[in-house]
């Protein structure tokens with residue numbers, strides 16, 4: 001329990017990490033779907049979402065799906081077929097194949113590899129953007145030269161080092177699948193994330209920068225791939241009078257009702273990004289004298305969408321914190337703190353923070369999957385940390401970092417109170 005020296009007033013209504021922000025037009029498009037009875041997975045809202053996604057992101061084709069995860073699944077299937085050929089029915093397209101994956105990400109990035117029978121190999125993170133480390137990726141190709149597919153996520157809306165990653169990927173003749181679920185609207189050298197991979201994903205999940213309550217889009221410049229996803233996601237029906245099937249199908253299409261919400265949200269993407277950026281910059285300014293730093297941005301190459309503001313505590317300011325699989329404890333020291341204490345402090349005023357996404361190589365489900373770091377053996381280093389040795393970078397960010405309340409409806413006054421509570425943890 002957080003028992004700070006100072007008393008802080010609780011917010012009457014909760015300040016969220018990142019909650020949906022509706023504007024009005026969403027309801028009009030939903031109503032239009034209702035009144036015209038286009039209450040299925042066909043309709044004008046879906047067509048408009050696909051058009052708007054292409055227009056905003058700058059890709060040739062978009063296919064609206066029930067979730068970003070569905071798009072990642074279709075991407076992995078396409079990538080598997082492109083790299084290894086069409087699987088037999090009942091076999092995944094990545095059957096028995098290794099796939100290089102971001103390690104610091106949400107598990108929806110990597111689960112679809114397993115849906116297709118593949119084995120995720122986790123690549124450690126770099127400190128500059130908290131994304132996949134190009135040097136660790138190069139090392140992974142030295143160990144597993146036959147790997148042909150790489151999945152990269154842009155954590156918290158900050159673009160990864162795309163040029164460096166792409167150079168490694170091209171050199172080894174592999175194919176990039178991009179997970180831009182968290183980074184819609186972010187740019188790298190002026191180009192939108194979601195256009196760098198052969199197959200790409202954005203998400204309209206409830207906590208993303210814009211939302212449909214759920215939903216996602218598959219993005220590509222490959223017309224054949226877009227047509228395949230369109231067909232597979234509607235049960236792979238052939239062009240016949242009866243239900244005729246030559247391929248394995250899925251029920252992954254976006255609903256025209258959900259699409260109405262997404263359609264209404266698109267015009268507000270820029271506004272949401274501007275609000276999130278203001279939140280990030282206020283935290284950065286008001287916390288700059290503390291022994292902490294914000295989730296880093298490479299301003300030379302990137303303009304993030306600032307989806308979540310995060311904090312990392314300097315090593316010398318960390319008190320002792322021990323995390324088990326489900327629980328955590330810490331020993332408070334004067335002038336020192338840890339993510340757990342700050343999260344408890346934030347929760348005590350009715351605001352929502354969250355630990356950094358726990359790296360995939362630390363997840364019980366993926367404990368036996370390979371984990372590649374720049375130098376040395378990733379698994380051995382990870383275990384050594386448990387005995388007090390050096391950590392890998394992902395584990396270090398997880399240990400010392402946290403996500404701050406980043407809702408775009410948070411007022412300046414509310415954010416100031418959150419900041420004061422954070423500051424009190426360093427007393």
Ligand SMILES: *Cc1c(COP(=O)(O)O)cnc(C)c1O
Nearest residue numbers: 067068069106108109181203205
């Ligand atoms: C949210 C998210 C997804 C999944 O998107 P859904 O639309 O919720 O299925 C995938 N990858 C990352 C990194 C995400 O944050």
